[in-house]
Amino acid sequence: MTSRFDTFGDMYExxxxxxxxxxxxxxxxxxVLGDLSGEQVLDIGCGTGLYSREMKRRGAARVVGFDISEGMLTVARQAEAAQPLGIEYVTSPPASEPGAFGTALGVYVLPYAEDYPALVGLCSxxxxxLRSRGRFVTLPVNPDFDGRRDYYARYGLRLFDAEPRADGSRVTLHLCFGRYDQRITARYWSRATLERALREAGFDEISWPAFDVSEEGxxxxxxxxxxxxxxCPHAAIIACRKR
Ligand SMILES: C[S@@+](CC[C@H](N)C(=O)[O-])C[C@H]1O[C@@H](n2cnc3c(N)ncnc32)[C@H](O)[C@@H]1O
Structure with a gap:
């Protein structure tokens, strides 16, 4: 499928x-993911496979990267060809293997659900x-993000409301670092709606772990x-378990 992300591979790398x-x-x-040794992991919205690769390097037994953007997956597959780690990249969810995974990760993919059914669809x-009690770790836009234009500029991004903040409202992510100057439209989802979508998809034990900086950082x-x-982070981390 063609996607607006198709040409963003290098920028994300x-x-x-x-x-x-x-x-x-x-x-x-x-x-939050903890020890991945022996884990079977599905990386939803894997993009160029940055997390997929790192999870495999950290000991996951199997990593499947799923993304709808052929362009992003082309970069992911090139990295796999250059340095084979045994990661599988797919353009449709692995429907033939229900319950095969112990961990699912979805970094910055829920903000691209354009309406509530699509949000539940991604969580589903x-x-x-996942198997029963398998965990899903996902990063939405922080429901309480600071909408002032330059609040996150020192980190290489801007995030602001493109219309009054409400479930499904448009937010503009402006990636501005190095040679990049790219605006991407994403969607705002409130804390209550994110939790409702996760519960509707079959999750419980929902928590919102805080970000932290490494000692090196x-x-x-x-x-x-x-x-x-x-x-006031621009994103949030949600961790939950399949019922
Ligand atoms: C902001 S990028 C994040 C990529 C990667 N997770 C990372 O952390 O760098 C969002 C990715 O989600 C993918 N995506 C958007 N909607 C999707 C969907 N419904 N199913 C699977 N992937 C989707 C896009 O193609 C894009 O590669």
Whole structure:
């Protein structure tokens, strides 16, 4: 399927090296994921496979990356060809293997659900793939993000409301770092609606773990650099389990 993400592969690869993704976001996500040894993992909206690769390197037995963007998957498959890790990349959810996975990850994919049924649909992809009590870790837009234009600018992004904030309202993500200057429209979902969609899809034990910075991140950039993000992150982490 063609997707607006098709041409963003290089940008996402480079973005992953930005301090907030490398030292804060992925540090926090892997702390929540914990020990992945022997795990079967589905990476939903895997993009170029940044998390897929890292999860495999951290000991996951099997990683399947699912994305609807052929362009993003082309970059992911090139990385797999250059350095084979045994990751499978697919353009449709692995429907023939219900309950095969112990962990599902969905980083920045729920914000691209354009309406509530699509939001439940994405959560259901995770629920169908997981065994009972399997966990889903996902990063939506922070329902309480700071909409001031430059609040997140020091991290290489801007995020602001493109229309009055409400479930499904448009938000603009402006990625502005290095040679990149790209605006992407995503959707705002409130905390209550995200939790309702997850419960409707079959999840419970919903929690919202906080972000944290790695020691290297604090040593390299100083606590003051991170303070605005930690006080009001642009994203949130949700962890939950399949009923
Ligand atoms: C912002 S990118 C994040 C990519 C990757 N998870 C990361 O952290 O860098 C969002 C990805 O979700 C994918 N996506 C959007 N809607 C999707 C859907 N309904 N099913 C699967 N993937 C989807 C896009 O193609 C894109 O690659």
């Amino acid at each position: 480079e973005m992953f090296r930005l301090p907030w993704r490398a030292r804060l976001e992925s540090f926090s996500v892997f702390r 992809v995770a629920a169908r793939a 604090t040593a390299q950039y100083g606590a003051e650099f991170w303070r605005p993000y930690l006080e």
